[in-house]
Every structure is written in structure tokens, then in C-alpha cells.
Amino acid sequence: MSEAEIKNLEEQFEAKIAADEKIEPKDWMPEKYRKTHIRQISQHAHSEIVGMLPEGNWITRAPSLRRKVALLAKVQDEAGHGLYLYSACETLGISREQMYEDLHSGKAKYSSIFNYPTLTWADIGAIGWLVDGAAIINQVPLCNTSFGPYARAMVRVCKEESFHQRQGYEIMLSLCNGTEEQKQMAQDALDRWWWPSLMMLGPTDAASTHTEQSMKWKLKRKTNDELRQQFVDQTVPQADILGLTIPDPELKWNEETGHYDFGEIDWDEFWQVVKGHGPMNKKRLEDRKNAWENGAWVREAATAYARKQNDRKSKSA
Amino acid sequence: MKPIKELNPTFLTQEENKEHLINYLLETADNYLILGQRLGELCGHGPNLEPDIAITNISLDLLGQVRSFYQYIAQLKANQTTEDDIAFLRKEREYKNVLLVEQPNTDFGYVIVRQYFFDVYNRMFLNALQQSADETLRSLAFKGIKEAAYHERFSGDWLKRLGDGTEESHHRVQQAVDDLWIYTDELFHSTASSKAMMEAGVAPDMLQLREYYYEKVEQLLETATLKVPEVEYFQKGGKKGMHSEYMGRILAEMQYMQRTYPNSRW
Numbered sequence: 196m197s198e199a200e201i202k203n204l205e206e207q208f209e210a211k212i213a214a215d216e217k218i219e220p221k222d223w224m225p226e227k228y229r230k231t232h233i234r235q236i237s238q239h240a241h242s243e244i245v246g247m248l249p250e251g252n253w254i255t256r257a258p259s260l261r262r263k264v265a266l267l268a269k270v271q272d273e274a275g276h277g278l279y280l281y282s283a284c285e286t287l288g289i290s291r292e293q294m295y296e297d298l299h300s301g302k303a304k305y306s307s308i309f310n311y312p313t314l315t316w317a318d319i320g321a322i323g324w325l326v327d328g329a330a331i332i333n334q335v336p337l338c339n340t341s342f343g344p345y346a347r348a349m350v351r352v353c354k355e356e357s358f359h360q361r362q363g364y365e366i367m368l369s370l371c372n373g374t375e376e377q378k379q380m381a382q383d384a385l386d387r388w389w390w391p392s393l394m395m396l397g398p399t400d401a402a403s404t405h406t407e408q409s410m411k412w413k414l415k416r417k418t419n420d421e422l423r424q425q426f427v428d429q430t431v432p433q434a435d436i437l438g439l440t441i442p443d444p445e446l447k448w449n450e451e452t453g454h455y456d457f458g459e460i461d462w463d464e465f466w467q468v469v470k471g472h473g474p475m476n477k478k479r480l481e482d483r484k485n486a487w488e489n490g491a492w493v494r495e496a497a498t499a500y501a502r503k504q505n506d507r508k509s510k511s512a
Numbered sequence: 513m514k515p516i517k518e519l520n521p522t523f524l525t526q527e528e529n530k531e532h533l534i535n536y537l538l539e540t541a542d543n544y545l546i547l548g549q550r551l552g553e554l555c556g557h558g559p560n561l562e563p564d565i566a567i568t569n570i571s572l573d574l575l576g577q578v579r580s581f582y583q584y585i586a587q588l589k590a591n592q593t594t595e596d597d598i599a600f601l602r603k604e605r606e607y608k609n610v611l612l613v614e615q616p617n618t619d620f621g622y623v624i625v626r627q628y629f630f631d632v633y634n635r636m637f638l639n640a641l642q643q644s645a646d647e648t649l650r651s652l653a654f655k656g657i658k659e660a661a662y663h664e665r666f667s668g669d670w671l672k673r674l675g676d677g678t679e680e681s682h683h684r685v686q687q688a689v690d691d692l693w694i695y696t697d698e699l700f701h702s703t704a705s706s707k708a709m710m711e712a713g714v715a716p717d718m719l720q721l722r723e724y725y726y727e728k729v730e731q732l733l734e735t736a737t738l739k740v741p742e743v744e745y746f747q748k749g750g751k752k753g754m755h756s757e758y759m760g761r762i763l764a765e766m767q768y769m770q771r772t773y774p775n776s777r778w
Contacts, residue, residue, distance in 0.1 A: 247556035255553055255765045256765055258770060259600075260582070263552070264572060267568055271568040271569065274568070275565060277561055316769060489559070492680050494560055495681070496678050496681030499677045500674075500677045
């Protein structure tokens with residue numbers, strides 16, 4: 196292709212994005228756009244399936260049948276989200292196997308929040324309330340993102356996430372209306388999940404390397420700091436209803452700005468976990484790798500069987 | 513479907529009959545509970561996303577059935593007992609599930625074989641139960657039969673893939689068949705309660721279906737290029753509350769919250 200032709204394609208591409216039209220897998224796109232989307236969508240898909248592990252940790256110990264069924268269904272939804280996100284990503288020319296390999300080698304990332312352990316049942320409530328709450332704030336704008344398959348997957352994901360968030364909040368509400376021990380369990384979970392949830396919305400704008408380009412492609416509509424503020428403003432009144440205290444002595448309502456002011460995030464901890472040294476990084480990756488490696492013979496069997504069936508069909512035809 | 517015979521309206525007013533019915537419901541639903549619990553252990557650890565989702569689905573179906581059965585028991589007891597009391601607050605010897613369902617998730621082959629052995633039974637059972645003299649059981653059977661048919665298709669398809677897949681999968685799944693075969697016979701054992709329910713037309717006579725069960729299972733094993741094990745002795749005991757050593761650990765995990773925080777609402 197000549198330089199002029201490429202330039203022409205680039206212009207058409209930019210015009211489409213500016214007009215809020217969707218980019219579809221067969222459309223021409225700049226290599227950087229493709230790569231950025233593979234990075235983000237696969238990271239998102241990995242977050243869904245690694246995210247199954249901390250919650251899956253409580254399926255066998257859920258305190259009632261109703262909660263057990265709801266938790267199973269929730270974790271299953273996450274597997275479903277993983278499935279459609281992997282499929283969306285595959286349209287960009289990368290295989291699911293390759294994405295798994297990148298996850299297992301540490302090349303691809305997933306949301307750091309899942310590198311924290313789920314220590315009590317209340318963590319299941321806190322994750323639904325806070326982690327899914329922060330995820331929704333991150334994800335709702337993606338329903339209008341420029342890449343068609345991603346935007347469509349996100350519409351489904353967001354619907355289910357908001358159901359999960361209500362479910363998590365309802366677990367917290369039951370605990371807070373329960374015995375003293377249950378209330379303490381809920382407060383302890385909030386104490387442990389609050390700061391990691393704020394960190395979920397990403398580094399500060401000053402330290403965020405991808406923000407500018409992502410805003411241009413509508414992969415992002417608001418900056419990390421704006422989203423974080425939105426999360427705090429939305430969550431504080433919910434904690435009040437529960438009668439729980441947010442573990443931040445600097446948290447207070449600011450009349451002037453119309454927002455809550457809050458304390459400084461421990462960015463050393465953030466980078467420690469992002470770089471792979473959080474409390475559960477090693478275990479989460481090990482679990483994923485084990486599931487994949489122990490399942491190799493099963494996948495091979497399915498492939499071999501399908502091939503035999505095909506051979507039989509073509510012979511009898 | 514129409515009931516085989518009408519239930520005498522005074523049947524459940526007699527304590528002894530009610531007791532038998534409750535036991536019979538436990539014999540059925542405890543299988544769903546323990547198998548659902550075992551499958552729940554696998555969530556997030558499947559060989560790929562699709563079977564992971566399917567296995568979670570089966571677990572969800574089984575636990576859904578458990579809730580309906582235990583709610584029915586709670587209603588019969590009419591003494592403030594809840595579905596959770598029944599699920600979580602019995603002692604090990606009071607659970608009446610068969611030994612098959614408590615066997616561990618040794619590998620995906622064991623998971624599939626355990627499931628298939630149970631699914632074929634469960635589908636035949638629910639099919640027959642649709643003619644129960646008890647109206648609640650009829651409707652529970654009607655609700656469960658479609659799910660059970662799907663479960664059997666899933667596990668049967670995988671059994672064929674694993675048996676007739678690679679050399680490795682063939683060996684692995686044959687091992688699972690050999691190890692789990694000895695637990696199949698117990699599915700058809702009757703108890704004092706199941707006999708009483710059979711006489712009243714509430715329970716189907718599963719012994720009559722035993723031959724058909726083995727015919728069906730053996731046929732699929734053959735299609736899957738697997739050998740039917742020849743065994744002299746089968747294992748039993750679960751229906752009488754004599755379980756394997758696995759059971760205590762399953763319960764320790766499952767009952768943990770209810771035992772640690774008694775009298776709490778969740």
C-alpha cells in the first residue's frame with residue numbers, strides 16, 4: 196500500500212471514530228489501535244476468569260443454600276463474561292490459547308484487586324458491593340466504545356454486573372442487620388477492601404500512560420481520578436446506610452466542590468501488587484496454570500474425538 | 513402425567529407415613545446436595561471455560577432441586593425447621609446420600625463418569641416419579657426432568673469424547689469407570705422408607721429399572737470404546753448413613769459457617 200493510501204485509510208478511520216461510528220473487525224484499523232484493544236480486552240477477559248477464584252473460594256462454604264446458589268450463579272456469570280470478551284478479542288486476530296499463554300507467562304495483566312485473599316464470608320459481600328461497584332464505573336462508558344465487538348460485549352457485562360453489585364450490597368445489609376459478630380465481619384471486610392477498590396480505578400492521571408490515546412479512541416471517557424471521585428461519592432452514602440465506617444480519617448464532605456475529599460492512596464502498595472508481589476499473585480496464577488495444564492488431556496481428547504467423528508462422516512458419505 | 517394411583521387423603525395424617533416420606537425425600541435430595549457441593553468445588557478450575565460453565569450449571573440445577581425438596585420436608589415437619597437446618601445442621605450419620613456422589617473430583621474423567629452414572633439413574637428416576645401419588649413430588653419431577661436430560665447428554669457426550677479420544681484420555685476414563693462402577697448398585701437399593709413409599713404409590717420401584725439402567729450405561733460405554741468392569745462386590749452404606757471418609761470433610765467445609773455462627777441469618 197502506498198503512503199497516500201494508508202493516509203487515506205487513516206483519515207477514514209479517524210472520521211468514523213469522530214462520528215461515533217463503530218469499528219468492526221473487518222474494517223481497516225491502525226496497528227496501534229489493534230494492539231491497544233488486544234491488550235485491554237484480553238486484560239479484561241483475564242480479570243473475569245482470575246476473578247472467579249477469590250469468590251469461588253467461598254462456594255463450598257456459603258452460609259445458606261440461597262447464598263450458595265447465588266454465588267455459584269455469579270461466578271458462572273463471570274466465566275460467561277470471560278467467554279464473550281475472549282471471543283471479542285479473537286476477532287482482532289489473536290487466539291484464546293495465545294491469550295492464556297500471555298496470562299500464564301505474566302505478559303498480560305489482570306485486575307490487581309484479585310490478588311487479595313477472601314478471608315471471611317463478608318468478603319463476598321464486599322467484593323460485590325465495592326469491586327463490582329468500581330468495575331461498573333469503569334465499564335459503563337465502554338458500552339459506547341469505538342470497537343464494535345467490545346462495546347456489544349460490555350452492554351451484556353454491565354447489565355449483569357449491576358445485578359451482582361446489588362447482590363453484594365444485600366449480603367452486607369444482612370450482615371449489618373445481624374449479630375454483633377456479623378457486623379464486625381462486615382466492617383473488617385470493608386476495612387480490607389476499601390483501599391484496593393480505590394486502586395482499581397487505576398493510577399493517578401499524572402502517572403497514567405495510556406489515558407490520552409484511550410480517550411481519543413473512546414476506550415475511555417473520563418480520567419482515572421474522575422472515575423475514582425465518582426466511586427467515592429457514590430459509595431460513602433451506601434456505607435452510611437449500612438452503618439459502617441470507611442477506613443479513611445481524612446474522608447469528609449466538601450461543600451465547595453460538592454464532592455468527598457479523601458486521603459492519599461498507598462501507591463507503593465499499588466505498584467507492589469501490580470508488579471506481581473501482592474498477597475495472592477502467585478497463587479492466582481498457579482491456580483489458572485494448573486487448571487489449564489491439568490485440562491490439556493481433556494482438550495486433546497475433545498479435538499481427537501471431533502477429528503475421528505469427521506473422518507467417519509466423510510468415509511460414510 | 514397422571515399418578516399411578518391416588519393417595520389416600522388421610523395418608524399423611526399418620527405420623528409413621530410422614531416419617532417415611534421425609535426419609536424418602538432425604539434419600540433423594542441428599543444425593544443432589546452432595547453432588548452439587550462436589551461440583552461446586554470445581555467452579556473456576558475447569559479444563560476450559562465451556563465445560564466449567566456447564567458443570568456449574570449442573571451444580572446449580574441440583575442445588576435448586578435440593579432447595580425444593582428440603583422446603584417440602586420443612587413444610588411436612590411444620591415445626592420451624594428450615595431448608596438450611598436440613599442442609600447444614602445434621603450429623604454425618606443422618607445424611608442419606610449414596611456413596612457415589614461423595615467420591616472426589618480426582619480428575620475430569622472421574623467427574624464425568626460419576627456424573628454420567630448418576631445422571632442416567634436420576635433421569636429414569638424423575639421420569640418415573642412424574643407418576644407419583646404425591647402431587648408435590650409429581651411437580652418436582654416434572655420440573656427436574658428436562659434438566660436431568662440435559663445433564664445426561666452433557667456427561668454422556670463427554671464420556672464418549674474421553675473414551676474415544678486419545679490414548680491417554682481412554683486410559684484415564686477407563687480407570688474412573690473401573691473405580692466408580694462399584695458404587696452404582698447402591699442407587700437401586702431400597703430402604704424401609706422407600707418400600708413404604710412404593711406401596712403407597714409415592715415412590716417408583718427403581719429395582720424394576722435396574723436392568724434397563726445397566727443396559728443403557730453398558731451401551732454407552734461400548735460406544736465410548738470402554739470396557740464394562742466385571743466386579744464381584746459392590747459398595748453400599750450411604751443410604752443408611754454409613755459414608756466414606758470423604759463425607760466428614762465435605763460436611764466440615766459445607767457446615768463451617770452454620771456451625772461457627774449458630775442462629776444467624778445470612
